[in-house]
Amino acid sequence: MSRITLSLALWTAGLRSALQYRTDTFIVIVMALAFQGTGFAFAWVLLSRFESLAGWTLGQVAFLYGLRLIVHAVAGVLTGPFFGLETQVRTGEFDRYLIRPLSPLLQFMTQRVEISIFGDLLGGVAIFIAANQLVGLAWTPSAIGYLVLAIAGGALAEGAVRILIGALSFRFLASTSILYLADSVFSTFANYPLTIFGGILQFLFTFGLPLAFVAYLPATVLLDRTAELQVNPALAYVAPAIGVLWIAIAVRVFNRELRTYQSAGS
């Protein structure tokens, strides 16, 4: 329990650190909104002209889109700093986490909070709420419960990928560009129903990268569209658990790679 309060204290310190830069905060949030906004504007205009996308109406696509943005924001809560891991390893700044009595991974993740997550969250919630007007989903307690689990599980899945790529920093000293690429892949493809992609991509995004688990699979459950799935619908129902599995693997790999860490000499 005390570890959780400690993590929370560290995280809020990271948040306060980031908020010291007032103008940056504003700009970053606006940029995040613009980025996500363009993507959504595309889907919106497209679906106002065409009736559906692989059977998904505008409301349903917006539902998926908003859900994914929310998951992306939650994933960023702790994994935002990974874009700076390569630099910290190279300069030896990473050493400071190793001489404190706490998991270096935890310390690293809470050192600073990426403010853009608030932009993503704002946009995601707005789109999700608007989508719900269109979709008219009945929010039963079990649906709400599943939604919470889905968001958590999806965030764990996306976060796990960042942690795994970050773990590369210790052996290869290059991870930032790969992180940006992975981020692009997730941001580009995770917002859409996977059925629009060919079989190979669908397979890769389910059993290769956990892209499907970020938002698509849980969305099919909530929107009652599991019939369209190529995979066993059960996989969609347990999507949150897959996220937990991924994070468990990612943390283990990270800590193991840490052992091979050779910090920069003086």
Added chain:
Amino acid sequence: MTAVTSRLPAYLKLASLQLQITYAYRGEVIGGLLVVLLRILLLKAVWTAAYAGRTSVDGVPLPDLITFLTLGNLQLVLMRPMLVWYLQQRIHEGQIGLDLARPVPFLGQLFAQQVGATAGLVPFVVLAVPLAFLVGNLAPPASPVAAIAYLASLSLAYLISTLIGLLMGLVAFWTVQTLGVGVIYEFATQFFGGALIPLSFFPPALRTIADLLPFQTQVFIPVSIYSGAISAPADIAGALGLQVIWIAALSVIVWFVWQHAKRVVTVYRG
């Protein structure tokens, strides 16, 4: 014109310097191209699903549409206004005084550097073309006339991009926070340029807005000429003419802003 030719060696030197810098950052260039290829992949998948088996919608066949978008997105890579970032960096580092002190017109310097940076991108874009063909689609131009007109239109579009980039860069003389401007520009050109959805599919209200913005001249117009959507000579002339009007308008604005910016710089140095 003699003024330009006499300074040509200086311009060439600046251009080649930027070319080398672009090559030095080739990791990022390649990363950026990969992102664009991913986007093209997505667009093809989404549009194919939207067409839902129909061969053509609103008179636009699906393969043509994909060519349209593939070409448009590749174009945007080539037309990235590199000097936005260059200017912002130099101004923030306080180095801008050095650039201004050179015995070569400042705006000429910037243009030379932009061309150099773009030249550095060209080999990578050329390498990406076959991949873009695989991921999206790339049909040949509608006709030889279309091809020539396309090249003309592309050059004009490049000028427009450079002018807008210059404007955005000059903003750095006044504000400290300039990072957002370049990024928002990228989204605006993609969306309102018609690189995500051809403007012909836009709802009327949005179409009006798009028509008033310069971004369509950067993507939609050149690509429309290429694909033959704009084929009648009168229409082609009209489209090119619109680009020229934008170049003129932007040049005037840039000149004005530049006069003001020069005053700000002297305040800086004083």
Added chain:
Amino acid sequence: MPDPIIRVDQLVKTFRSPRRHDGRFGALRTLFTRDYTVKTAVDGISFAVESGELIGYVGPNGAGKSTTIKMLTGILVPTSGELQVAGLVPWRRREENALNIGVVFGQRSQLWWDLPLIESFDLVARMYRIGPERFRSNLGRFRELLGLDEFINTPVRQLSLGQRMRGDLSAALLHDPRIVYLDEPTVGLDVVAKERIRTFIEEINRDRGTTVILTTHDLADVERLCRRIILIDRGRVLYDGTVDGLTASYAPYRVLIVRLATDAGAVVPHDRPLDLAGVEVAKREAGAVWLRFDPTVIAAPALISEVVRRYPVSDLSIVEPELESVIREIYESGAVAT
């Protein structure tokens, strides 16, 4: 006799880095290369530290000092050899070891850069599970000894180097660690600030019995604070003993500067060496001669009276060899004198 608090035995650390390929596809070839260059940073170091010692760990750049410290603090895993700190193997039980130690890097801060200094202390207190009583008492002591009050509410990034160093020191000692590693704590500071830091280090070593390992290039630090010095170069221990012993065994000489009433050249000829045992001419200038002598062969008073008897002396002074020149000579010759 209690066990040493730090025990290092035949410690070795080698780094393997891929041989860089140049030319075309250089980056790609480097990625797949089988050629490695092996660099031995630490090549069989052994020493033991008793609790409460204040040791200077000295060596030129690239000698292996920071590598040793990184192994002691648990940052690096040794290639071979044994290492025990307060009964634990640091890299195996890293978090437990962290509770026993405090570390200050001169070049890098461990404080929260954007937040007021006091918040760093609060966070450190939470991390090390320091009780409110101990926190208050320790912080109070540091505030007094280091004058923290004037900047304790300022964000760390706005602090001067001296202030930041005081902050880092306090943060490192807040949890009463048994051992503290100080890596270049006085680098870049002015004379007053340096003295303040040195006094502080001396006090915590004396009052709390905190074992201090001081890594430094500034030999004034060592002369002021350390009774024992470990000299390392090229990954090996060159000397491990008292500072006095170092000078005595390696540079057992003193220098007598004699200023003459007339030109020295005429009085002390070059071609005839001084016929005194244990004395040689180290340097001469117009009007002055530097006589290097071995005090075990001829005592200072005896030499002085002999010189005054022979030459028209206008002034005399005796100079001790500087620690710096002694150490420099040891680096250059690579010899060990124990």
